[in-house]
Amino acid sequence: MFSAQHIPSEQERSELLDSIGPLPLQGVAWPKWIKILACLVLVFIGVMIIQTAAGPTGKAVSPMVAGSILLCFVGLVVLARYMLISQTRITQKGIEQSWISRREVAWEDIQFAKFIPLVASKRLICFTARGRPVVFQAGTRELQVAFARIALVYRRQK
Structure with missing residues (x-):
């Protein structure tokens, strides 16, 4: 069972954002196919x-x-x-996605993140202190790589 959480320090978060590349990183939420x-x-x-x-x-x-x-x-x-029109953005403030209602989460609010590479959609599930997870989709390779890096930094420790 998972117990300890790994909430990254300000330096770890800064290194993460540097590794993602120039921000904001924006792309479509769903793949073309x-x-x-x-x-x-x-x-x-x-x-x-x-x-x-x-x-x-x-x-x-x-x-x-x-x-x-x-x-x-x-x-x-x-x-x-x-x-068709949904966009996902990774910024210095956090992650956001346009959808029926706007989805967004600040870096400080993320307690734990999990990358789910499904066939149809690559997803990042961000768990916050408020209890309700926020799900983001990545339709581009750049967003998928960024989601995987975010999940590594915001992982739970065994």
Whole structure:
């Protein structure tokens, strides 16, 4: 079990920021192939909705069900739009990401950070004293490397 936390000193944090490179480091939050895949899935779902609505089965669907399906589709479109435009920035103050609501965390607030290299998204999960973790995505190689370095400095000791 993890017990001791490694909160870096001001010097360690300064060395980390120097190793990341010139700041601010900014890039897309999601990789291009994920954005393309999300758009293709949305087009496919939209075509299926239109085909079903125009066919004989569409006439038998309750207006409440049809409205619910359309509302869910609009929600997916909004999420996809934010995936397309979302940016992640690493600055002298901390890490921030544009999203439906702005995500940000100051360096002083980070208690522990973990880098999660998933296939679709490389993520940095920052745990703060407030208890709620803040998740950032990295869509570029530079951000991914920076996330890995941040996780090494803000790791938990066994």
